[in-house]
Each structure stands twice: as C-alpha cells, then as structure tokens.
Amino acid sequence: xxxxxxxxxxxxxxxxxxxxxxxxxxRMHMAYARGRSDGQVEVRYLAELDGNGDFxxxxxxxxxxxxxxxxxxxxxxxWYEREMRDLFGLEFLDHPEPVPLVxxxxxxxxxxxxxxxxxxxxxxxxxxxxxxxxxxxxxxxQYLPFxxxxxDVLESAQFVFFYLGETVxxxxxxxxxxxxxxxxxxxxxMPALGAVLAERVxxxxxxxxxxxxxxxxxxxxxxxxxxxxxxxxxxxxELERLYNHLHYHGLLADATTLKVGNAQGRWLEEQFKQxxxxxxxxxxxxxxxxxxxxxxxxxPEWVHDAINDLRADIGAYLDQxxxxxxxxxxxxxxxxxxxxLALDQGATGPVARASDVDADLRRxxxxxxxxAQSLEVGRSQGGDALARFEVRTQEIYASLDLIARLLHSLxxxxxxxxxxxxxxxxxxxxxxxxxxxLFYAVHFDAEGRLARVKIKSPSFSNWRVFPFTVHGTDMMxxxxxxxxxxxxxxxxxR
Amino acid sequence: xxxxxxxxxxxxxxxTRWPDGKDHGQTGVVGMPRYxxxxxxxxxxxxxxxxxxxxxxxxxxxxxxxxxxxxxxGRCVNCQMCVEHCPEGAMAASEDWxxxxxxxxxxxxxxxxASEAGQxxxxxxxxxxxxxxxxxxxAGSCNGCESELQALNNPFYNLHRLGFFFTASPRFAxxxxxxxxxxxxxxxxxxxxxxxxxxxxxxxxxxTCAVSGGTNGPTYASGSGLDGVLPVDIYLPGCPPNPAxxxxxxxxxxxxxxxxxxxxxxxx
Numbered sequence: 101x102x103x104x105x106x107x108x109x110x111x112x113x114x115x116x117x118x119x120x121x122x123x124x125x126x127r128m129h130m131a132y133a134r135g136r137s138d139g140q141v142e143v144r145y146l147a148e149l150d151g152n153g154d155f156x157x158x159x160x161x162x163x164x165x166x167x168x169x170x171x172x173x174x175x176x177x178x179w180y181e182r183e184m185r186d187l188f189g190l191e192f193l194d195h196p197e198p199v200p201l202v203x204x205x206x207x208x209x210x211x212x213x214x215x216x217x218x219x220x221x222x223x224x225x226x227x228x229x230x231x232x233x234x235x236x237x238x239x240x241x242q243y244l245p246f247x248x249x250x251x252d253v254l255e256s257a258q259f260v261f262f263y264l265g266e267t268v269x270x271x272x273x274x275x276x277x278x279x280x281x282x283x284x285x286x287x288x289x290m291p292a293l294g295a296v297l298a299e300r301v302x303x304x305x306x307x308x309x310x311x312x313x314x315x316x317x318x319x320x321x322x323x324x325x326x327x328x329x330x331x332x333x334x335x336x337x338e339l340e341r342l343y344n345h346l347h348y349h350g351l352l353a354d355a356t357t358l359k360v361g362n363a364q365g366r367w368l369e370e371q372f373k374q375x376x377x378x379x380x381x382x383x384x385x386x387x388x389x390x391x392x393x394x395x396x397x398x399x400p401e402w403v404h405d406a407i408n409d410l411r412a413d414i415g416a417y418l419d420q421x422x423x424x425x426x427x428x429x430x431x432x433x434x435x436x437x438x439x440x441l442a443l444d445q446g447a448t449g450p451v452a453r454a455s456d457v458d459a460d461l462r463r464x465x466x467x468x469x470x471x472a473q474s475l476e477v478g479r480s481q482g483g484d485a486l487a488r489f490e491v492r493t494q495e496i497y498a499s500l501d502l503i504a505r506l507l508h509s510l511x512x513x514x515x516x517x518x519x520x521x522x523x524x525x526x527x528x529x530x531x532x533x534x535x536x537x538l539f540y541a542v543h544f545d546a547e548g549r550l551a552r553v554k555i556k557s558p559s560f561s562n563w564r565v566f567p568f569t570v571h572g573t574d575m576m577x578x579x580x581x582x583x584x585x586x587x588x589x590x591x592x593x594r
Numbered sequence: 595x596x597x598x599x600x601x602x603x604x605x606x607x608x609x610t611r612w613p614d615g616k617d618h619g620q621t622g623v624v625g626m627p628r629y630x631x632x633x634x635x636x637x638x639x640x641x642x643x644x645x646x647x648x649x650x651x652x653x654x655x656x657x658x659x660x661x662x663x664x665x666x667x668g669r670c671v672n673c674q675m676c677v678e679h680c681p682e683g684a685m686a687a688s689e690d691w692x693x694x695x696x697x698x699x700x701x702x703x704x705x706x707x708a709s710e711a712g713q714x715x716x717x718x719x720x721x722x723x724x725x726x727x728x729x730x731x732x733a734g735s736c737n738g739c740e741s742e743l744q745a746l747n748n749p750f751y752n753l754h755r756l757g758f759f760f761t762a763s764p765r766f767a768x769x770x771x772x773x774x775x776x777x778x779x780x781x782x783x784x785x786x787x788x789x790x791x792x793x794x795x796x797x798x799x800x801x802t803c804a805v806s807g808g809t810n811g812p813t814y815a816s817g818s819g820l821d822g823v824l825p826v827d828i829y830l831p832g833c834p835p836n837p838a839x840x841x842x843x844x845x846x847x848x849x850x851x852x853x854x855x856x857x858x859x860x861x862x
Contacts, residue, residue: 203815204779213814224814226778248783249731251762253743256732256780277779278734281813293646296673300809303738303834347741360602366748367608373745374619381624381687383836384738387674395678413605420601590737 102465103154104319104528111163118170118177121147127443128170129155130539130556131180133188135216137524137545141188143167145177146528146539146556155465155528162190169195176446179564187214187283199232202276202593213284220284231274236262241269248277255589263575271570271578275563278593286553291317291391291521294550298540299386301555302591304347306382307333307340308533309540309591310389313553315467316540317391320527323519327469327511329393334469335400335506336385337531338499343372344534345492345499346414348586352489353421355583356430364417368410375406392519404507411500418493431486435569435581438483445565448558449536450495451585453479454487461532472509473502485584492586521548533558535586557591608749613851618838619750625691625832625839626670627677628859629703631661633684638662641676641685647802647809650676665703667693667858668805671833694830694843695855698821701805701831703858724757726848729767729791733784734777734816738834739801743773745837758844764790769847772824775803775810776817788824796827796847800840805831 109117121128129146136142145158160167169192171178181192182201189212192198203209206229211218247258258274282301286294298313299306311333318325325333350365373383379400380388388394421427437447442455452459460477462470478494480487526543536558545551566585570578612618641650641663649669656662661684676685695701730743746753747760761767764787776784788797799820802808807818820826830843845851854860 207778209814218814220814221812222814223778223812223817228779228782248780249787253730253740253760254732255735255737255740256774256783277783278732278774278777279779279815280734280775280777280810281815282810284813285809285811285816289646293644293675296646296671296675297809299673300671300736300738300833303736304741306738358598360598363602363749364605366745367605367750370619370745370748370750374621377620377836378622381622381674383623383742384834386833387624387672395674416601420597424598588737590735593734 104157105154106157106159109158109160111160111167114158114160115168115170115173117158118173121149122173124149126150128174128177128446129537130554131177131184132541132554132556133184133190133214134543134552134554135214139216141165141190141215143184143190144541157528165189166191166193168193171196175444176561176564179560186212188212189215202279204276205229205231213281220287231260231272233260233272234270236270240264257589261575266574266576268570268573268575268578271567273563273567275589276593278589280594282594283553283555286550289550290548291519291550294553295390299384301594302557302559302588303384304344304588305340305533305535305538305557305591306384306386307336307389308531308538309555310386311337311468312529312531312538312540313542314389314391314529315531316527316529316542317521318519318527319529320525320542320544321391321519321522323392324517325393326514326517328397328513329515330469331506331510332394332398332400332515333389334473335503336380336388337468338503338506339372339376340385341499341534342496343369343376345496346372348492348583349418349421349489352485352580352583353427355580356427358424358427361421361424361427368414368417371410375403379403390516393514393516395516397515400507400510404504407500407503414496414500418496422493428486430577430580431489431584432484434485434577435573435584436484437565437569441568442483442565445568446561447565448561449533450478450488450491451562451565452536453477454491455483456481459537461530461537465530467531469506473505475502485581488584488586523548535559535588536561555594557594559588559592562587563592609752609755610750612838613842613845620689620691620836620838623689623691623836624672624674624687625689626667626672626693627674627685628688628690629661629665630684630686631659631705633682634661634663635682636662638681640679640681644675644679646673646675647671647806660705665858666701666806667703668698668701668829668831669802669808670831671802671808673833690860691832691836691839692842692860693832693835693839693855694828694846695853696828696846698826698829700853700856701829701858705857725759726757726768726844727759727761727766728769728771729761729764729787730771730773731784731787733772733774733780733804735774735801735803739773739803742834742837742840743771743800746840751837751841753841756841756845764788765792767791767795769796769798770824771798771800772804772820773800775807775819776823778815778817781817781823784823797824798828798830798843798847799826800830800843801835802831802833805829808833
C-alpha cells in the first residue's frame with residue numbers, strides 16, 4: 101500500500117525543493133489550496149520521487165497570500181498556480197503566464213469563490229472580456245477562433261488557431277466554459293452523497309471518479325473495503341476502460357474518414373454500454389461505488405460469456421484498423437509528443453505511455469484489487485498519434501484478459517463495510533482512468549462533513565500538454581491529433 | 595478500402611426498429627423511482643436527506659392521501675439513493691426512463707391529474723413532419739449526455755432512419771438541443787445560438803442539468819438549467835437520459851408518439 105508522507109515546508113525553501121525533485125527525476129502530480137479551520141489558506145503539492153515509491157505531500161503556508169511560482173522549473177505547475185490564483189486569490193510571484201485560467205476574463209466573484217467565506221450559491225458577476233492571447237508578431241497571420249459551440253455533438257471550448265496557409269503557427273485552447281464550481285459543491289456534504297456527485301464530474305469517467313473519491317474517504321477514515329467489493333470495483337473500472345477505448349478508436353477512424361471503422365467502433369462501444377446497463381442498471385456503471393464498498397452486490401458471472409461473444413469482433417476490428425494503410429498513414433508522425441515534453445508538461449495515461457513514460461497507477465500504486473493482478477502496461481516509444489492508437493489497442497486486450505481473470509477469482513462475501521467519517525480527517529485517493537491519473541484529496545470538518553475536495557482529472561493534465569503537439573503542424577492533421585489524445589472537457593473544467 | 599466494405603457487410607444489420615417492437619436496447623437500465631404514497635409515513639426524512647439534487651422535499655401540509663413528500667422529477671438524477679434509504683419501500687426502482695414532457699409541471703408528482711393530456715399542448719409542429727435538424731449545445735454538462743447523444747448515430751439507434759439530423763449551423767436548425775447546467779460562461783453563447791436560428795424553432799432541455807441544474811448546485815458558476823434563459827418546448831430529465839429516452843422525447847415533440855408522463859409518472 102502506497103503511503104502519503106506529509107512534510108511542512110517554509111515558502112522560502114519551496115523553489116529549492118522543487119528543483120531537487122526535478123533533478124532527481126521526480127514528478128509533481130498536482131497542487132491545490134485549502135482553507136484550514138483556523139481561517140488560513142495553505143497550499144499542498146503532491147510529488148513522487150520515483151515510479152513506485154510513496155507519495156510526498158508538501159504543506160506550505162503562503163506569506164501574505166503570496167508564494168514563489170514553480171512554473172519555470174516544473175512547467176506543469178503553471179496551470180495549478182493559475183487555478184489557485186483564480187479560486188483562492190493567491191499570488192504566485194514571477195509566474196510566466198499570469199493570466200486567468202479557470203475563471204474567464206471578466207468574471208468578478210465578490211470573494212475568491214473557494215474561500216470559506218464565499219457564498220456557495222451566489223452566482224458571480226460576469227461580463228465577457230477578450231481572452232488574454234499570446235502575442236503573435238507576424239502581420240499577415242490569420243486568426244481563427246473556433247467555438248465554444250463547434251460542429252457536431254461536442255463539448256464546449258474555444259480553440260484559437262493562428263495560422264498561415266496550412267500551417268498552424270500557434271494554437272490556444274480556451275477551456276473552462278464548462279466550469280461548474282463542483283469542488284465548492286462538495287463542501288458540506290456527507291460522504292455518501294459526495295459519491296453521487298463524484299459520478300457526475302465526468303460522465304464517461306463515472307467509475308474512476310467515484311472510485312478515487314471513495315478511496316480518498318476510506319484512506320481518510322481508515323476504512324477497509326471487503327474483498328468482493330474491491331474485486332467488483334476493479335471489474336467496473338475495466339468495463340469503463342473498454343467502452344471508452346472503443347469509443348476513441350471509433351472517433352479516430354472517423355477523423356481518418358473510415359466510415360465503417362467509425363461505425364464498428366461505435367457499435368462495439370454500444371454493446372459494452374448495454375452490458376453495463378444489464379449488469380448495473382446504468383450504462384455508465386453509476387450508483388454502485390460508495391465509501392466502504394458498493395451500495396449493493398452484483399451477479400456478474402454472465403458478463404464472462406457476453407464479453408467472450410464480442411472478443412472475436414473486437415479482435416477483427418482492431419486487426420483491420422492496424423492493417424489499413426490509409427488510417428496508419430494519417431497517424432504516423434502526427435502530433436508528436438517527445439518524452440521530455442510529456443514529463444515537463446505533465447502528460448498522463450495512454451498519451452504519456454505512448455511517449456515512453458512508464459507510469460500506470462494500477463501497477464505503481466495498486467488500489468482496489470489491482471494488487472492481486474499482474475498487469476502488462478502498454479507502452480510505445482513513438483510519441484505520435486499512431487503510438488497512442490497502439491497503446492489503447494494493447495490496453496483493450498489487457499482489460500479483456502483482466503476481466504476474465506477477475507470473474508474467475510471473484511471472492512464471496514459482503515460488499516459493504518460501515519465507513520464512518522472521521523472529524524478533521526484528510527485523505528488522498530487515486531485511480532488510473534481510461535484517460536490517465538485521477539486524484540481526489542478530501543478534507544473533513546469537525547462534524548464529519550466534507551470541507552474541501554480537490555479533483556485532479558487526467559484531462560486537466562493532458563489539455564495542458566496537447567497544444568505543444570499542435571504548434572507548427574498542419575491544419576489537416578489537427579482533428580486526427582485531437583482524436584488521438586482522447587480528451588474530455590467536463591473533467592478538466594469541473 | 596474494399597476490405598472495409600466487405601467487413602461492414604459481413605457484420606450484418608445492427609439497427610433496431612424501435613420504437614416499433616420492443617428492442618430499445620435498455621434492458622435492465624433503471625429510470626426514475628416510482629412513488630407509493632400509501633407506504634409513506636409521517637415525520638420520516640430519509641429520502642429527503644438522501645436526495646442530493648433536492649428533488650424530494652417534505653410537504654408543508656402533509657396528508658395521508660398524497661403522501662408526506664413532494665417530488666420534482668425534473669430534478670431527479672435517478673441515483674437510486676431514495677430507493678435504498680426509504681425504510682418503507684415507498685420509493686421503488688423502475689425502468690421508467692422515457693420521461694420526455696412538454697410542460698415542466700408534468701414532472702411534479704401529483705395524485706390527481708386534472709389537466710388535459712400533455713400531448714394536446716404545445717406549439718403545433720407544422721411543415722416538419724419527417725425531417726428535423728438539430729443543433730446541440732453543451733452548456734456545461736458532465737459529458738454523459740454528449741456520450742448518449744453521440745450514441746444516437748451509432749449503428750444500433752441510427753437516428754437518421756427517423757428523420758432527425760444533427761447540423762453544424764444554428765441557421766439550418768429547427769431544434770436547439772441543450773445539455774448542461776448553463777454555466778455563467780455558456781449563457782451568452784447559448785443565447786446567441788438560439789437567436790441565430792430561424793423561426794419556428796424549438797428548444798429541448800436534455801438531461802436533468804438542463805431541466806433544473808441537477809446535482810450541481812447552483813454554485814457561483816454552474817447555473818440552474820434553462821428556465822429563465824430560453825423558452826423550453828420539451829423537457830427530458832434523466833442522468834443522463836439514455837438514447838432511447840432521447841428518441842422518445844424527440845418523437846413526443848413531433849407528436850409522432852404520445853406523451854406518457856403526467857403528474858410525475860408514466861400513465862398507461
């Protein structure tokens with residue numbers, strides 16, 4: 101079991117500690133702020149020295165609401181610092197991009213909205229203002245703001261292209277149109293209701309969010325989950341991975357204009373969603389995971405045969421995609437993400453593994469029943485859209501095998517053990533979603549209600565990375581590259 | 595490329611004929627819980643306390659006939675918490691997911707239904723019998739509704755067969771299909787999309803978030819759905835509504851299917 105080692109750090113020592121972490125090959129996972137019960141705001145950095153050790157949690161007190169920015173040494177922290185500036189009113193000195201991120205230009209909350217004294221239900225004043233866009237010197241450059249409402253059924257975001265003919269010189273995604281203030285919404289809830297909300301942060305990651313949340317609560321309160329619940333949670337997580345990965349294969353085939361390839365991916369996704377519905381009552385596998393285990397037992401034995409019936413179809417589909425030259429041609433060399441960039445900007449999940457990052461929370465920091473399962477972590481050195489496609493293909497096969505083994509070794513017994521909230525407790529939970537590393541940090545108040553919930557979604561990480569693979573590439577490659585990243589916006593925006 | 599054609603043909607036909615026949619593809623999928631007021635007991639708050647979106651509230655003047663609670667299915671996210679927490683079995687799990695209605699008040703539970711049938715109401719849909727173009731706008735969803743809307747064009751549901759098409763431009767759209775809570779940042783873009791549509795035009799609030807804000811609050815940023823933002827012609831709660839429920843609501847809007855929900859329950 102991975103431990104979380106907490107250490108206090110004075111603000112003045114923060115930059116040196118960050119550089120030591122970086123130089124030792126360590127990674128930063130996230131940073132967040134929270135209001136303590138004494139009214140002060142503290143900032144927490146979640147770091148990891150090597151792939152399978154313990155997590156380190158640094159607690160730092162800002163001085164007069166200010167901290168040194170670490171974004172020049174650890175670039176991925178740039179977004180976390182901007183988020184804390186927007187939501188807590190903290191200032192990060194010498195920040196390379198000191199502009200709003202989560203709250204749009206023109207948003208005027210009376211008080212920084214995540215501070216305790218801010219009214220949770222009071223809508224903030226807003227008058228839209230132009231984005232703070234990067235300065236682009238060329239005079240005859242064309243400017244294309246695309247969105248927030250885009251073609252087809254898609255999530256809302258605005259993508260700004262600065263382009264010259266076919267070449268995109270600079271790409272700037274303006275996200276957080278969908279920011280719902282969900283972290284504030286968690287405050288004051290009892291833990292069981294928090295799970296219902298966590299399932300609705302990112303619909304296609306319902307299991308992963310509920311799981312990471314429940315594990316954070318269980319870690320905080322010292323609860324043990326019965327083995328059968330742990331097994332079934334793992335089964336649900338892998339079923340979620342399958343329908344998501346098949347969806348992204350279909351989406352990618354659509355981008356390379358393979359109509360039948362698109363239809364077949366969507367058809368397989370639909371068949372898995374129907375299995376989900378029959379198994380759990382929810383096509384998104386909702387209403388099961390809760391702190392302490394599962395809300396009710398499942399009888400999943402028939403899933404083995406149902407998936408076996410699809411196995412040949414899946415194999416034929418994946419083989420056919422991997423054998424279609426026109427598909428592979430459009431993926432090769434498209435949207436290259438070098439390893440160094442993936443690490444610096446914080447890529448995660450299949451995107452990171454396709455750039456040779458050897459990281460998977462299921463193996464490195466096992467949770468649920470993953471400790472009892474051997475897991476082949478797919479990886480590629482290519483770094484391009486083809487590599488991302490291949491990693492997802494490997495993960496589909498790995499999930500199918502894992503599900504078969506889970507169903508074979510499913511323990512009997514209870515699926516729920518009472519998990520009482522512990523006053524003033526705090527805990528960290530994590531899950532490897534279909535899109536990568538998800539973290540939940542939970543803090544309880546004196547009455548055992550949620551006082552602060554921080555969500556670090558994988559798409560928050562990968563949206564930060566994605567533009568670096570677009571700058572200087574061709575416009576006609578863009579849609580394929582975006583599809584290969586497999587990004588959601590709801591989880592990122594929260 | 596010929597290989598893909600052969601591959602596709604070899605797969606055979608995947609498309610359902612639903613709403614003809616029974617194969618809606620939602621076997622086992624639970625919907626809104628059914629209320630049994632006769633089992634409901636006084637001074638019990640179990641379901642009220644278990645309801646995150648606040649769909650259930652205690653009745654100010656309880657009476658034994660109509661039960662002790664008020665239920666707004668426009669706020670329900672079918673999370674089943676009330677079903678699990680009710681000690682008396684007054685909230686029962688059901689497969690009632692086809693919840694598209696023309697009037698918001700049809701989503702409020704009522705014992706006696708005095709009003710006229712919902713399908714008789716609403717704007718007449720003239721000249722749009724068999725071909726409707728839909729502009730979807732995500733106004734701050736969890737992406738669950740989008741996932742189900744995207745599923746509408748998979749080979750199983752194949753929405754085109756019923757004459758519904760998604761279109762890129764609001765200028766070509768007859769129906770604005772809105773998902774999400776209408777966040778502060780999406781409010782203006784959403785209104786502009788509506789204003790860009792030619793008349794006559796319809797608006798469908800898809801998913802509990804668009805109907806009422808759902809579990810999301812309201813917070814400083816989330817908004818509370820479409821009421822007060824745009825005139826809504828059809829409400830479809832559900833978290834998310836499954837593809838068959840979306841098809842049903844579209845057909846109800848077109849008067850190609852009767853509205854079955856009144857007084858917060860399916861009337862057979």
